[in-house]
Structures are given as C-alpha cells and as structure tokens.
Amino acid sequence: MKETLQNLRRQAADLLEKKEVALVIGWEPGSDIARTTPFFAAAPDEASRLTWGPFCANGLVKYLLDYRYGTEKLAVAARGCDMRAVNRLVQDRQFPRERVVVLGLPCAGILDRAKVLPRFTPGAKLLEVADRGDTYLVRTDLDGEKAFPKAEFLEPRCLECEQNVPEGADRLLGPAVASPALPGIDRFGDVAALEALDPAAKSAFWDRYFTRCLRCYACRNICPACNCKECAFEQAVPGWQQDARWISKATTLSENYTFHLIRMFDVAGRCIDCGECERVCPVNIPLRKLYRKVLKDARELFAAPTPGKAPDAVLPMVTFAENDREEFM
Numbered sequence: 001m002k003e004t005l006q007n008l009r010r011q012a013a014d015l016l017e018k019k020e021v022a023l024v025i026g027w028e029p030g031s032d033i034a035r036t037t038p039f040f041a042a043a044p045d046e047a048s049r050l051t052w053g054p055f056c057a058n059g060l061v062k063y064l065l066d067y068r069y070g071t072e073k074l075a076v077a078a079r080g081c082d083m084r085a086v087n088r089l090v091q092d093r094q095f096p097r098e099r100v101v102v103l104g105l106p107c108a109g110i111l112d113r114a115k116v117l118p119r120f121t122p123g124a125k126l127l128e129v130a131d132r133g134d135t136y137l138v139r140t141d142l143d144g145e146k147a148f149p150k151a152e153f154l155e156p157r158c159l160e161c162e163q164n165v166p167e168g169a170d171r172l173l174g175p176a177v178a179s180p181a182l183p184g185i186d187r188f189g190d191v192a193a194l195e196a197l198d199p200a201a202k203s204a205f206w207d208r209y210f211t212r213c214l215r216c217y218a219c220r221n222i223c224p225a226c227n228c229k230e231c232a233f234e235q236a237v238p239g240w241q242q243d244a245r246w247i248s249k250a251t252t253l254s255e256n257y258t259f260h261l262i263r264m265f266d267v268a269g270r271c272i273d274c275g276e277c278e279r280v281c282p283v284n285i286p287l288r289k290l291y292r293k294v295l296k297d298a299r300e301l302f303a304a305p306t307p308g309k310a311p312d313a314v315l316p317m318v319t320f321a322e323n324d325r326e327e328f329m
C-alpha cells in the first residue's frame, strides 16, 4: 500500500511537472486518515497531499464530467470498479478516453467507516492502517492498534468485488493484491431472495425504504451511469404549464417510486455495479438490490457481463439478436 501511494504521488507530480495533465484527481486525508476527501492536485508540489488506502471510499471518476466541455487532459486515481466508471463515460460519449490518464490502484477493499469508527474511543485519531491479508490493522492515538477482519468490516460491494485490479488503466501503480471478495459468494443471492417474495411482500419491502427517501439526489449525482447533461427530473415538461416537472418536489411515496423506477430504467444495462449510490445514501436505502435485479436479468436473458468492463462492450438493452429470449414480451 505504501509503495503504491509513493507511486501515485510520484506519477502525479511527474504528470503535472511535464504539464501532461492540468489536474490529478485523487484523495487527501481529512482530520485523520479515515476522513478522506476528494482532492484536485493542480501543481507538482500538491502531489504530496494525495493519499491512498482502505478509507479512500469516494469514487472520483464522475468529477471528470465537470470538465467535459474543456479540452484539457486530466488524470484520475481509479480502483477496479472505478475503471468500469471510466469505461461507462467513454462508451456513453460523455468523456473522451484520450483526455484522461487513468492511474490504476490495485485495491484490497474499502473499510466501512460506519462499522469501524464506533469501535474506537470518541475523539480518537486514526493514524495508520496496514494490510495483513485477511485483516486491516488500524493504529490510533488513544486506542493503540485494533484488528478489523475484512470479511466483517469491508463495504458490502467489496465483499462481492469482481474486478479489484483496474484492467485498462494507463499506469498501474502497484502490484496486484488479492481480491477481498468472499470466496464462493453468491453475488445475486439477496436479489433472488427478494424475487421469491410475493408481490405484496415485495411492495412492502420497497415501500419501507422509499418512504424514507429524501430525494436529495446524492445517488444520482454520484452515479457514473446517470450522466445526462440535464436530468429529466429537473427539466420543465415541454408544452405543459410553466415550470411543470415530470415529478413534484414532494417526497411522497408515489413520487419517490417514480424517481427510483425511472432511474432504474435509465441505468438498466448500463449500471456498472460500483455501489456508489448505496454508499452515499444518507438514509441507507439498499439501492444496489434494485439495480442488481436488472443486472441479474441481463445476465440470465442475454448472458451480459457487468457493464463497463470494456469501453466497446455490446450493451444488452440497445442490441437486438434474433435469438434473444422474449419471455417478457
């Protein structure tokens, strides 16, 4: 991990020094190493502020869209799942591949802060984290060192990770590391369990979650597949009375369903299963279950791999084959 971080800083400084890129998008530590935030290094001497480790939770690729109308080249730090996000933007013609240098980070899994932080004395400062294979060791000023077995403390998406090394990165910054995915995990077991419920129980399940949605749109804003220049939910409907919207601002259950189901159809066959939407939701709605239902269907109906694995992969929902299964027609 330390070697990879040194490489990240070196490569970032080099790219900025040679003016090959205008910015390097990465993470920097906050008040301690568990509170990382996105960081935009614009000069070689800022590269030393970059960090990398199991608390670098934010996906950074969506920030590229803030520069989509420019001509400058940018570099972005990317884990395996972030590489699928890069491919998503490239395939959707939202950001040209030649304008981004992908700094690839082999990833051993991201710690779930919500599970880890309560294990420390309030106010303890996290100083260092070391990877010991199945476990991360975290050292603090007040509590000494504590062990966090990955199987228990990683974010759920990491325990199902299907690509922890970013294939196709321009520069791979460290040696391959073991995938944190649990051996033999059934990636769609929870979706199958939901499918098995009767319609009333399924409705009750989603009613319970969607009723608490604040419509803060954090899930949409972070999503690499939600990359329209203007979101339909903020567009006035042409021809209707002034300022009429497709959905009202009210966070009623029916309006929330409309938002989530429209978004689900929008990302169908394009969702890269990065889990960012679920990670940022302030009210813990299990959004991946919704999108992985479509992922599962696309796998079963069209043998489609997880989108984003290659920038030129065929998208199942925009391709017709005479032997397509048609049970849904």
Ligand code: SF4
Pocket (backbone or CB within 6 Å): 079, 080, 081, 082, 107, 108, 109, 110, 157, 158, 159, 161, 162, 163, 164, 165, 180
């Ligand atoms: S899903 Fe995989 S690549 Fe992405 S953060 Fe988790 S372990 Fe890393």
Ligand code: SF4
Pocket (backbone or CB within 6 Å): 212, 213, 214, 215, 216, 217, 218, 219, 220, 280, 281, 282, 283, 284, 285, 287
């Ligand atoms: S992030 Fe959560 S609360 Fe916010 S709009 Fe999405 S589902 Fe609703």
Ligand code: SF4
Pocket (backbone or CB within 6 Å): 219, 222, 223, 224, 225, 226, 267, 270, 271, 272, 273, 274, 275, 276, 277, 278, 288, 291
């Ligand atoms: S997992 Fe969520 S954030 Fe990631 S691409 Fe799919 S819908 Fe978007």
